[in-house]
Amino acid sequence: MTLDRIRKTAVRALAILSGLLLGIPQASAAPTTLLNVSYDPTRELYEDVNSAFAKEWKAKTGEDVTIRASHGGSGKQARAVIDGLEADVVTLALAYDVDAIAKAGLVKAGWEKRLPDRAAPYTSTIVFLVRKGNPKGIKDWPDLAKPGVQVITPNPKTSGGARWNFLAAYGDAVRRTQDDAKAREYVKALFRNVPVLDSGARGSTTTFVERGIGDVLLAWENEAILAVNKLGKDRFDIVVPPVSILAEPPVAVVDRVVERRGTAKVANAYLEFLYSPAGQEIAARNYYRPRLSDVAVRYEKTFPKVKLFTIDEQFGGWQKAQATFFADGGIFDQIYQPGS
């Protein structure tokens, strides 16, 4: 290679490089965009919501809007928003994570009162996914603590979904026995039956489904239905316990970001769309329980009747539940000894 050729190649490479660099801002300088930072299993849900909302917004205002989406573990996503991920709206797994964003000053306090139903447009619950034919005969929460039953659930220290699982089990035990000590004994026995504690809900599903470990997976209802539909109806059954927890995945506008980007109006409209009949229909189609009763009626077959208790009535809200159960030295740390 001569000197001249090296120089020419270098100049050419630089030209291409600068072209690429200049090309990026141009490509993303589209009309209005919103970024929805969400948790793991909502991809299909928000793909449907986003295109439906964009259509409706265009019809209403004549403006184009593109909604971008980011998915990951709920806690990790909240952390990213606090660290500067420019989310116009967050749609996370639990109120605790939105509280964390509010504490960092990005979302105004009282966010859960700005939208109906504690800012949770759709709900879910915790159900059991078992092997086809339910060979271990798992019907209700006490069955999970029986010897010889292997339960798969992620680590409540790291996973939002796992906290719902834990509180569902504990809440049911307290309601059943009216005794906190007995409820602790119960969850202790339950976690003795957990052979692998994955760090996230999707990891647990993979452990149960792909690696074939365990007799029962504690999962969000929408996750369980999705797993059965995607991975084989002939391999799994869903068991809905008589009583479970009402899981309310909250949504919020990130005030600091929309103020800066001037997207407050469309961001609010986007979240309100989730409460509209069209939005509720999409939620139900993606296996989230709708709030609107006339949509719920049409999906009765998908969502069996369960007696549901809420975090607020049973545990006095997320902040309190977090401190009591999942903080360092809390009840989970007391009852769970790894490897025993």
Place this chain on the structure above:
Amino acid sequence: MPGRSTVHLVDDPAWVRWTLTAVALGFLTLFVVAPTVLVFVEGLKRGWQVYVDALTTPEARDAIRLTLITAAIAVPLNTAFGLAAAWWITRFRWKGKTLVVSLIDLPFGVSPVISGMVTVLLFGAPGLLGPWLQAHDIRIVFALPGIVLATIFVTFPFVARELIPFLETQGTEEEEAAHILGAGGWQIFFRVTLPNIKWSLLYGVILCNARAMGEFGAVSVVSGHIRGETNTVPLYVEILYNEYSFAAAFSVASLLVLLAGVTLAAKKLVEWKARDLRRPETGSAP
């Protein structure tokens, strides 16, 4: 040295030789061959069409484009840096040289996740430079610059590490001769040093590129996982896997395996070229 055939340095008993060979082959099969084959088997499980579709969805194309852009920025910068650093370290004598060499090695010793977290700590909203960046509407983390920064950090030793030992063994005679004959600094660099090191430079660039395209940990922390925008190919593989799209995940993963294949082939070619060119020189040496 080329041309030398296998020599039995020690007369080990046959069973030792066989056991060691079996262990080596077994490991190779278990940890390299089997997973590589598996990636393609899983990727093609649902047929060729699914495989091709998985690689051509808009999201996959966006991921591939982002990975190429990232490498196109990180690799030239690291090449320039590696060249300069190697030159500076081997051609001059100064205090603190060992410290600088160890610093260059640092990214090899640090988990990539940490490099990602440091980037967030520095450039993230609550970070050291965060408020200033936000006031000036400059986005670093959760955008292309952050991904490039994290990639540069992880890959910066490759070129320098490749060049330093080469320049050291080569010595400075040729450059000194050029200097005595009246060549200037840049002239010496472009006419003497660069032509001599070009093959090991290329080798470093190839390795640097492979790592830049394959990096997961550091990029995962700074990406923000915005679909179609900040997902590189390795991140996209994880997303597909998490969404039960196993065949698609392995299809896209096979791209990275192919990249590894190309890297290996390019590496072999460069080694072979380099030896070919150097042979007459070493032959004429006394």
